[in-house]
Amino acid sequence: MKIKTAVVLAMLVLSPCARAEEVQVAAAANFTAPMKAIAAEFEKATGHKAQLSFGGTGKFYAQIRNGAPFQVFLSADEDIPAKLEQEGLAVPGSRYTYAVGTLVLWSARPDLVDAKGEVLSRGAFAHLAVANPKLAPYGAAAMETLDKLGLTSTLQAKFVQGENIAQTHQFVTSGNAELGFVALSQVMKDGRISSGSAWIVPADMHRPIRQDAVMLAAGRNNAAATALLRFLREPGAVAIIRSYGYRL
């Protein structure tokens, strides 16, 4: 009996916050690494717990429309959060841009991509991996960049499409495509590109890849959801987001 009491007391003392709540988060696949780091900090700072699911934004939209229990949505674009708000599935006024994606032309080979991306016009490669422009904002940005360079029709036959940016990265990192347009966040660690060779596409080559966060209707009365959306804008979280190569 004494031991039981001691255990219960210990649990009460050790639990970081008596009113800790849990928030279910649906986050864009490209935001996986920074979000894991941020969630750890968030739990330490507030005592709330963030349950993370990562995936494609279109799939999350379908799931949210059909009653998925997510309370916070970190989209890979700005259109779908706006659409959710219009449809009454998100809390009006809770929307903001939590990250701006940076596009990079990347190869796993250390010598292939030059600092100006001229490798594209030389065309000495068999496959160029691009995320499906219809589905992935990074894919759309890649196509805008190629359009601006006037290379879309020349390179058309060399495109291989990943269904999202994670798969596109897989094509390049496995060497099946010599190079591809991926998210800087995927190849950057601790503020620098960790392997291969890359051309960081200048911001004026395509429309900004704004990634918006929104509170979903299910999160309205959840303290953890409110806290997380606030936490993502605080300097600590912003520093983590920047360290993965997002412009913000």
Added chain:
Amino acid sequence: MLNAANLAAILLTVKLASVVTLLLLLIGTPIAWWLANTRSWLKAPVEAIVALPIVLPPSVLGFYLLVAMGPHGPVGQFTQALGLGTLPFTFTGLVVASVFYSLPFVVQPIQNAFAAIGPGLLEAAATLRARPWDRFFTVALPLARPGFVTAAVLGFAHTVGEFGVVLMVGGNIPGQTRVVSVQIYDHVEALEYGQAHELAIVLMGFSFVTLFLLYAFNRRATMLSA
């Protein structure tokens, strides 16, 4: 009703499934025959390897096929040495991946059909001086016919329904690797639900008819042999 892109995806899928089924019958028959007749200790491990794709998640299988067939993988090194380049992102690559993925669905029904014949009839044929090849083609094959029909239909249907593997090794190239399942997924992701429904209905109708014919045929075959 169907637009050009959806139609192209359907035609590609039918082409892929046909080529794969044909290859699977050619490859699967000797494997099934061996498995049905051998007493070797290798039987269990080979059966387990053939059945692996049933257990492995398709995206996992697809990922390792992508790595294996890539420029640094063992299969990729081999195809490059032959001057064929690498297989991912090509129709041939999809065929190879699908053969592997659908193998158990073809081998198992044929193996069961061969096993059900039993040694009696083949031994009787042998006493009538039928050579081994002769016994195989004139006794075993005709008796195992229902097994072959099941195998062909399942192999075909399973290839039509495959998604994770194709997604991983395909690269979503129109006319090359963009099959129906990938196209439906694209439509859903792009919120083009109308187009997704259209293709899904075609796929469902096709699957129903295929399976219906299979069961109707099997019933008739059982009644005839009874």
